[in-house]
Amino acid sequence: MIEPVPSETRQAQKERTRQAILAAALELSQTQGFAQISLRQVSRHAGIVPTAFYRHFESMEQLGLALVEQSFSTLRRMIRDAQRDPEVFDNIIDAAADVLVEAVKQSKAHFAFVARERVGGSEVVRQAIKHELDLFVSELAVVLARLPHIENWSSDDVQMVSRLFVRNMVSNAEEVVEMPDGRTDLEEQIKEGARRQMRLIVIGFRDWNPDAARSSPLTPDTR
Amino acid sequence: MIEPVPSETRQAQKERTRQAILAAALELSQTQGFAQISLRQVSRHAGIVPTAFYRHFESMEQLGLALVEQSFSTLRRMIRDAQRDPEVFDNIIDAAADVLVEAVKQSKAHFAFVARERVGGSEVVRQAIKHELDLFVSELAVVLARLPHIENWSSDDVQMVSRLFVRNMVSNAEEVVEMPDGRTDLEEQIKEGARRQMRLIVIGFRDWNPDAARSSPLTPDTR
DNA sequence: AAATTCAGTGAACGTGCGTACACTCAAATA
DNA sequence: TATTTGAGTGTACGCACGTTCACTGAATTT
Numbered sequence: 001m002i003e004p005v006p007s008e009t010r011q012a013q014k015e016r017t018r019q020a021i022l023a024a025a026l027e028l029s030q031t032q033g034f035a036q037i038s039l040r041q042v043s044r045h046a047g048i049v050p051t052a053f054y055r056h057f058e059s060m061e062q063l064g065l066a067l068v069e070q071s072f073s074t075l076r077r078m079i080r081d082a083q084r085d086p087e088v089f090d091n092i093i094d095a096a097a098d099v100l101v102e103a104v105k106q107s108k109a110h111f112a113f114v115a116r117e118r119v120g121g122s123e124v125v126r127q128a129i130k131h132e133l134d135l136f137v138s139e140l141a142v143v144l145a146r147l148p149h150i151e152n153w154s155s156d157d158v159q160m161v162s163r164l165f166v167r168n169m170v171s172n173a174e175e176v177v178e179m180p181d182g183r184t185d186l187e188e189q190i191k192e193g194a195r196r197q198m199r200l201i202v203i204g205f206r207d208w209n210p211d212a213a214r215s216s217p218l219t220p221d222t223r
Numbered sequence: 224m225i226e227p228v229p230s231e232t233r234q235a236q237k238e239r240t241r242q243a244i245l246a247a248a249l250e251l252s253q254t255q256g257f258a259q260i261s262l263r264q265v266s267r268h269a270g271i272v273p274t275a276f277y278r279h280f281e282s283m284e285q286l287g288l289a290l291v292e293q294s295f296s297t298l299r300r301m302i303r304d305a306q307r308d309p310e311v312f313d314n315i316i317d318a319a320a321d322v323l324v325e326a327v328k329q330s331k332a333h334f335a336f337v338a339r340e341r342v343g344g345s346e347v348v349r350q351a352i353k354h355e356l357d358l359f360v361s362e363l364a365v366v367l368a369r370l371p372h373i374e375n376w377s378s379d380d381v382q383m384v385s386r387l388f389v390r391n392m393v394s395n396a397e398e399v400v401e402m403p404d405g406r407t408d409l410e411e412q413i414k415e416g417a418r419r420q421m422r423l424i425v426i427g428f429r430d431w432n433p434d435a436a437r438s439s440p441l442t443p444d445t446r
Numbered sequence: 447a448a449a450t451t452c453a454g455t456g457a458a459c460g461t462g463c464g465t466a467c468a469c470t471c472a473a474a475t476a
Numbered sequence: 477t478a479t480t481t482g483a484g485t486g487t488a489c490g491c492a493c494g495t496t497c498a499c500t501g502a503a504t505t506t
Contacts (some may be wrong), residue, residue, distance in 0.1 A: 014452090035343070118342075460495095463490105463492080
């Protein structure tokens with residue numbers, strides 16, 4: 001249990017245990033949800049005694065927040081990498097669909113954690129996730145604002161499209177997470193669905209409100 | 224604790240207690256989530272002794288399923304009532320936004336329960352909710368298919384729009400549920416958002432794929 | 447080489463849990 | 477009126493939990 005590799009420094013050993021705790025919590029929360037796993041379960045799974053847990057986190061809640069942080073840093077890294085790809089600029093919709101499915105597949109556990117605890121977790125964890133998602137909407141808005149179709153929209157409108165995109169991302173991530181492992185066919189189906197939805201948003205937005213960039217965006221209440 | 228009203232029949236008394244248990248579970252799960260409340264907590268809140276719980280439900284899981292059923296029957300009743308309103312046919316989008324916000328406000332607890340346990344609950348409860356939502360998508364598709372704009376779309380396309388509508392409904396319901404109590408301004412904002420999103424879906428769909436009713440719906444992959 | 451630090455140990459505690467079992471006593475039935 | 481039924485009671489059990497505390501012993505510092 002966490003073999004004390006002799007060549008490792010004490011600090012590195014501690015970090016290894018910390019990661020073991022995080023990994024254990026992530027894995028256990030996949031089957032039962034983070035809110036219902038216990039400090040003792042996590043410790044057992046990580047190969048330490050319950051009391052040793054406190055050397056790394058002061059409570060399960062703090063561990064939860066650490067997992068939120070870890071999950072979003074994973075997501076952010078992926079988005080950053082994707083932006084370097086020049087193809088993305090040309091066709092953000094298809095690229096986003098690809099990135100989404102790939103990212104979620106690679107870090108299924110993290111996405112599942114966020115999807116679940118976003119609504120099901122403790123108040124504190126829920127707020128933390130909400131905050132991260134809000135940040136993410138704003139970041140995505142900056143990226144979107146530079147795109148050909150969108151460049152002359154009002155910033156309010158871009159923000160709203162961004163919100164819809166992120167909402168869709170979350171929904172689709174949920175679907176990928178719940179996807180059985182072998183089914184690559186379903187995967188393509190989800191990607192296609194995500195693409196369609198993003199197109200709907202962009203096209204519907206443009207056509208419904210063609211001069212979004214100028215006066216009174218989005219208020220011609222035509223009922 | 225569940226005053227034994229003398230005039231009541233034994234059967235009615237039992238039903239009263241059953242409802243008390245359901246209500247207690249619903250209330251308790253609002254703050255902590257259904258999965259993390261205990262049989263003893265529920266019993267205490269309902270005013271009975273833990274062992275009496277078993278006279279009504281064989282386990283907490285069965286109680287959870289009963290709550291799913293109750294929640295969706297509430298939702299279904301509201302949709303049925305709304306369909307009787309002739310205004311709905313003329314402008315389903317605005318009507319749906321109104322119904323959504325009103326319904327969620329009236330049965331906040333039930334919607335909150337569904338929103339949470341849809342992703343955060345136990346496997347069995349989650350599956351039950353998923354099933355109910357799938358049913359609901361199909362039911363909505365039947366309603367949508369009769370509408371002016373949509374009547375000549377292919378049934379696959381109607382099904383997809385229905386799925387997007389329900390997905391949006393769930394998202395917006397989450398927002399209403401998380402809305403602080405006094406804020407009627409936010410409420411109007413959420414309604415407006417819901418309306419916009421539904422318009423986006425309908426308009427985007429029509430414009431992107433105008434002859435959806437006929438051949439090869441939704442496949443002119445124009446990337 | 448001696449002193450200090452500190453990640454991990456192991457026993458012990460009080461608490462709330464699910465469930466078993468034998469019970470009561472009013473309503474329903476015969 | 478006598479008998480049966482069954483919703484709700486009360487005790488008692490074993491178990492997992494979070495947290496406490498004094499501890500060990502290797503890595504680090506002096």
